[in-house]
Amino acid sequence: MIFNGICWRWGSQKMHHVSPFMRRVGQLLPSSGRTSPVLESIGFRSTCLEKGSEILGAGKTVRHVLTIGHGLAMRYRLLPDGSRQVIMFLAAGDICNPHIYPTVMDHGIAAVTAVRIDRFDCESLIGLSNSVVGLNQALWTLAEEQNAIMRNHITSLGRSDARARVIMLLKELSLRLSVAGGQAGPVFIPVTQSLLADAIGLTHIHFNRIIGDMGKRGIIATSRGGILVNSISKLEKLGEELVAAA
Amino acid sequence: MIFNGICWRWGSQKMHHVSPFMRRVGQLLPSSGRTSPVLESIGFRSTCLEKGSEILGAGKTVRHVLTIGHGLAMRYRLLPDGSRQVIMFLAAGDICNPHIYPTVMDHGIAAVTAVRIDRFDCESLIGLSNSVVGLNQALWTLAEEQNAIMRNHITSLGRSDARARVIMLLKELSLRLSVAGGQAGPVFIPVTQSLLADAIGLTHIHFNRIIGDMGKRGIIATSRGGILVNSISKLEKLGEELVAAA
């Protein structure tokens, strides 16, 4: 249930924080530098959900635009045999809906960590996209980012062995989670091995063997509930070695 | 080369045929019944390309909106080790670009069969999308169709064994290629086994073994350069049997 979570701040049109989603949209607008006051004027409501909550169920019709304010979520599907495929992970600033128009979801979205959801009104956003120059294009660009991730995912699943898939997944998540994009410091990925394995089509057992090996080499460290990537560049180097070995 | 093909009709703003892309867009518009004359007024140019031609190269900046007028194409990536991943197949009416704004492609698009490309002007479409009510939403809906296919693809690659993947792929292509959507008649899929195998992460050898088995059961028939699906419903039944067996 979407209203299950502890409500952080609720009911006020004006939030004291800026939505990461709007910040990203603003950066994509042609109107050069700072965030447009028009964008900030649009109201949204924040809801906090605990780990594991369902954000958007498959089959549901969406009347609001949900975005990740803070934390990690995932798009996923449950299969008839009970197994689960994680389609992609969503981080702060990502949009949960396919687009800003009402739709029916063909997959679910759930909270991987505790999550803050910033909820906008479809009509308001649609109205803005008709009036603010460049906004529509910005939304397409954001959507295209997610599509690129899916294409990478398909390529990874189709043409790489287990080890390469693990490396690519960790690399992608590290980069998206490190705010600065390409910094050198360690990044903690707060996702269980089972979930990570479900994303790249491995059993959690095999996944564990692979990262166990990577742990011995000091590239990552494991802890309950997450993985610490010590150095993204080491990760990339390992990936290149793999390609070279083939 | 994009200009390599035999040109079917060229240089005239007014085509004697309607672009399948525009027809689909028109059907998604709220303005009820028939295709809006405004949509038909927009000019486009058709180019015919032979099998195997490159339609859009990876890394290219796109200044036109390319759509499939006739035939089959594919989105694909080439990997450093020389192998190829087919990300998805594109049929008549599908858009090749990620969206109608200029972008850089992170993957290539090539003709699987002989193909007619209907090429629109970015600016014209953007202009239309700002003036025609519902057009922008229609474009998002079309894009979302492709995204749904990618999500299916990811799920298939991640959680199904080879046989199930083959069945899903053939089913998807049969449905998209049969104009009537859900008809009973046989459908011919004009794609080599190697390409189909490259889509679902199999070797063409293993792919061949699987469809050989399906051929013995009369569900499909093979011929050089393509596969004939005798009955989509039989295909679905086989898929359900697989699920039940698991």
Place this chain on the structure above:
DNA sequence: CGGATTATTGATACTGCTCAAACCATGTGG
């Protein structure tokens, strides 16, 4: 007819899955 692409078949090797179990961390209620 000769060369090129595509399809098919066989034998063998290896990746990653399955099953089974132990271990560890965390939280819960008595």
Place this chain on the structure above:
DNA sequence: CCACATGGTTTGAGCAGTATCAATAATCCG
């Protein structure tokens, strides 16, 4: 504070499913 339940992690042994290598056959095209 301890006993227990829970969910996550780690380890082992054996097997199933696919890849790989190698070759042959069918088909098409010039």
